[in-house]
Amino acid sequence: MAIVMLSAVTRIERKAATSFVFDTVNRLGGWIDDVHMYSNLMNTIRFTLPAGAFADLVAALEAEAILVEPLAGLGDMRDPAAERMGTLQLTFIHDEPDLKREVPSVPG
Template sequence: MQRLMMLSAVTRMPRHEATTLVFDTLNRLGGWVDDVHMYSNIMNTIRFTLPGEALPALVAALADSHIAIDQDGLPTACPPDKDLSGSLQITFIHNEPDLRRAIPAVPG
């Protein structure tokens, strides 16, 4: 059974720009996005699948774009012939107030 690789990162980039960058980088490296959860304007969690040999390139590309991945969550060895499943939690540092969304009234 393959364990889910859990990565975390912090950035000062705007959340829409950072999320698009991660999506595009994963796609360029042969991976894909499985799921996304957005928690206000504080944090996004992106579940993804990526070829094992592409993990170092993902970490380097995001670091070059000012999304610093915590090195503690990185596996020590990546199998080059297997896909890796993982999640990337990105915390956004900014001075904006919490994002509030109106909840529509539901009858009943």
């Protein structure tokens, strides 16, 4: 089965938005597999969710001002209880400067 790939944008503070996504996926019977944070501009969240819960996920995100591109890629949904892997690319719209992280020098 193909991975369901979602893309969204929001003006919500990134930590709050990310926590909301985590909590919503868990509430819908899924779990978070991995997260990649690209500074304070974008997060990519990989998760597993029952196939029948993807529409509920999108509805919950949109209710909290996380705007998701039209849902595509669900394919055959004959078994809504079957686990499906998904990704959410969450882009944050803000005027904050890029995050800078100190990288410690390693003696060499």
